[in-house]
Amino acid sequence: MPTEEYVQEHLDRGTDRLGLQVYPEPDGVADAPVVVVWPAMGVRARYYRPLAASLRQAGLAPVVIDLRGTGASTPAPSRSSRYGYADLAADIGAVQEALKPRLDGRRRLVLGHSLGGQAALLHEALRPGDSTVDGVVLVAVGLPYWRTYPRRRLGVLAMTQSIGATSAVMRVWPGWSFGGRQASGVMRDWAHTARTGRFPHLDGVDVEAALREVRTPVLAISIDHDQYTPHETLDHLCAKLESAPLVRERHTIPGADHFTWVRDADGIAARVAEWSTTLP
Template identity: 65%
Template sequence: MNAEYQQEFVDVDGARLGVQVYPEPAGGRDDAPLVLISPAMGVPARYYRPFATALRDAGLAVAVADLRGTGVSTPRPSRACRYGYAELAADVGAVLTALKDRRDGRRTVLLGHSLGGQAALLHTALRAERDVDGLALVAVGLPWWRCYPGRRGYGVLPYTQGIAAVARLVGVWPGWGFGGRQARGVIRDWAYTARTGRFPRLDGVDAEAAVRALRVPVLAVSVDDDQYTPHETLDHLCGKLDAAPVVRERYTAAQAGTRMDHFTWVRAAAPLAGRVARFAAELPSR
């Protein structure tokens, strides 16, 4: 057992998901809001330890769940793996269910980073019955090539579609310089968002319509100098949230006290943790 957290596992649909459950915040409050972190593509749960610690210091209970195929979660992506966004969204629900005893009597916030934010959003939008109180999206965005400032989009389009082509040809994305090893279905759905600016249909369901109908409060935070999901990509995603109350903010280098990017904000997130704690405290109870 790690001294910082308890490692647990959730079995779902042939996969085993690793979940790091951190101790209750100081003071032992059993009604402190719980934040479940859903990581970025290829980023293991352990990477979020500085952020999890900052959230606990801000008075929140914290758990971090490895995405399927990443960190200690299985299966390892291979040619035999066919899962995509639909399964990643369902995995979020499975982890929430496994945490039910700990969540009872307290508010729950899903906090997603990058791909994990898309999975958290899709879970919340596709679930008929509301099971969380708030959604926090940090360094998340649809990587639609037309969103990127200047001429960057003209590089994003062939780059993302080239990765998808390799995944189709090889049967898995080997992780060559981007995203870690990934199932081809995940890359297929990610590349679709980059090409079209829309979510794909998932198991026959119109995910775009579901996102537009979502009513859960959302805190949407983009990060300065984010090389993968700059501010404009989150603006585009927020534009889909027609029915949800959205608080749109930027986490700046001045606030963090250091330069950041798509990943390193995690190491300078104490001010952001405080903002998440205020967001959680202001949420109406279900």
């Protein structure tokens, strides 16, 4: 699948700026559903060019966002960065609002990969009854709760908590061998989910209770041989969505893992396009 060119745009969020990569509309499709892609931790938006090409081929209009502090989103995380999961969730709403002139009258999907998928669900949980999204797609997402891993559980616990502790002491995660450079608040919240299997309270909201009330349709896809979010971690996350219309699937992509599925995403893109036709 060839890669695609895009138009780089930006959205200011206080002292931070988000980078948006807007791809051309799919050929011959009027009012195509818009899919806003939110990446994994530390992964630049440009990595998703093959996925954008697959989505366009399937008749969808992709926009890919750089998470705060990554790629075209600036500044890079530092000791002065104060954001965490609540801010990542709020960024999703801000981008949906900024894209509103292009979204009106069209189906609006958010596709989250790994941390991007967590943020997408948190956005829905923190905005009850006020969603700007018609459907959420989770691909290779999971809550990294150490007890859900079929193997190396204690290793997962040790790694996640040491990263959380290092981030707290250094007031930033330098990105040593995992996740890229990240704000300490992001790693604090991530380590909490790995330790407890639950999201922390965010902005005074009991996120676990709020997730039980989310009613936005969700398509949740896990990938065989995913070393970071195996099937069980997504099952654990999906169990929190007691009210959402949920479609849970496991996909096999030969040779793919947590990251490389993006390079061979035609099947997933076609499935997302098919599922989008079922949304209100």
